[in-house]
Amino acid sequence: TFGSAIIQRNPLFSTLNHDDIIYFEKTLGVKNVIQDDEELETANTDWMHKFKGSSKLMLLPENTDQLSQILKHCNSRHLAVVPQGGNTGLVGGSVPVFDEVIINTRRMNNIISFDEVSGVLVCEAGCILENLITFLDQKGFIMPLDLGAKGSCQIGGNVSTNAGGLRLVRYGSLHGTVLGLEAVLANGDVIDMLGTLRKDNTGYDLKHLFIGSEGSLGIITKVSILTPPKLSSVNIAFLACQDYISCQKLLFQAKRKLGEILSAFEFLDAQAMNLVLNHLDTLRNPLPSSIYNFYVLIETTGSNESNDKEKLEGFLVEAMESGLVSDGAIAQDSNQSASFWNIREGIPEALQKAGAVYKYDLSIPVEKLYDLVEEMRIRLGGKANVVGYGHLGDGNLHLNVSAPQYDDDILGEIEPFVYEWTSKHHGSISAEHGLGLMKAEKIYYSKSTGTVQMMASIKKLLDPKGILNPYKVIPQLLLST
Ligand code: FAD
Ligand code: 2HG
Ligand code: ZN
Secondary structure (H helix, E strand, C coil), rough: EEECCCCCCCCCCCCCCCCHHHHHHHHHHHEEECCHHHHHHHECCCCCCCCCCCCEEEEECCHHHHHHHHHHHHHHHCCCCEEECCCCCCCCCCCCCCCCCEEEECCHHHHHHHHCCEEEEECCCCEEEEHHHHHHHHHCCCCCCCCCCCCEEEHHEEEEEECCCCCCCCCCCCHEEEEEEECCCCCCCEEEEEECCCCCCCCCHHHHHHCCCCCCCCEEEEEECCECCCCCEEEEEEEEEECHHHHHHHHHHHHHCHHHHHHEEEEEEEHHHHHHHHHHCCCCCCCCCCCCCCCEEEEEEEEEEEHHHHHHHHHHHHHHCCCCCCCCCCECCCCHHHHHHHHHHHHHHHHHHHHHHEEEECCCCCCCCCHHHHHHHHHHCCCCEEEEEEEEEHHHEEEEEEEECCCCCHHHHHHHHHHHHHCCCEEEEEECCCCCCCCHHHHHHHHCCHHHHHHHHHHHHHHHCCCCCCCCCCCCHHCCC
């Protein structure tokens, strides 16, 4: 149970039988039909160890054709399935709720083509993001998205969650950079939308339905994505601000003064910094001389080393003189750059080590964004550690509440307050992580009734038996009627 929602297993779904296993073994080969308890334990459990299913089977298809055959079988047998990539999702979408069959795409990890003129990369869904980053680096290109989970998450999972990450402020969302994809529907039909064109207005652009639908409409098998060239000059500054209004003003200035070279604008509060320093032994505060309330990480990416550096330094001098920034450092080499990024990217891991964590991933107008963190601190008193950080450049707050263990009293103080507050301020209850299981029933805080009904109609059209990632994304009531 999560909050008040108690979910029942849909009795229309079958349970696995011996013939199913024989069919899967024939289609995939025995070793790709996983029934081993230890492997299933990992696949049933999410990254936070908060959501846990009881699946007895994980399937590892090697290509689209195999995936199509197994889905067709599951559909005809009424077997529910969970598509799974790197299992780094943070809303309980990537693990079964009950005994759904796990279909993991990790063996579908080939790079299909790369066009060095257009920068279009075509690859299979199971490619790990970091491997794509390394591949492109050798070609002089970068991925338009980057995130802390890059070592495990797969591009198919990224596209399915419409992951945002650390570079969205510069390169936009995957709705802009994904040029095409191939997906397999619940009945096994393969839909080829794997275009590589920047412009193609021939009717409905259906790939967008699959970007961000969290495995509820089909399983993505291939992706084509526009990658930007790697530019020669990247600079990173780690800055301290005394108050939130200064962070806000700094963002306003950065957008104007750094303009075309700005490639990341991230923030963390003192509580987030302390967590990282306390739980990740190897990391050091880049600005140790005093304690500050906020830290901002700014990255610039451009093509002219001396101009870019001059621009960033000029910007920082001004920001210091006007009092927006209290202290700061520009990374002098790649090690120092990495150490700045490690602090920001290490926050989720530090939170995980600190105990139980309640995560809220919210879009909120920038001027109001930190008010929520402060109000939450007052509500919770000393009962839990309230941490605020995130992609300030995109208006995306990661509000995390950390406590020694999960506690219904704490949850009762946080929810529904956090959702009501976000809705009242015209924000979104999921900026980038999706709805998954955690927020499927909360969708009305961010979407109108008519919109949710249209989502349910599309779901019923593409997956009439509802076998794909059940209990997730769409409220149960709409699918059971
Ligand atoms: P999974 O977790 O396996 O799955 C996520 C969802 O997509 C599930 O609903 C699953 O059913 C579905 N899915 C997976 N593969 C497919 C497929 N091929 N076809 C259809 N559906 C599929 N998210 C951000 O947006 N920005 C961040 O900065 C960010 N940072 C993170 C940092 C850390 C340390 C961690 C642990 C997570 C972070 N995330 C972030 C959350 C997460 O959404 C991303 O890690 C990532 O996009 C998930 O990819 P995955 O392959 O692990 O997918
Ligand atoms: C990040 O930006 C991720 O670090 C994770 O989206 C956010 O753990 C979180 O709340
Ligand atoms: Zn994030």
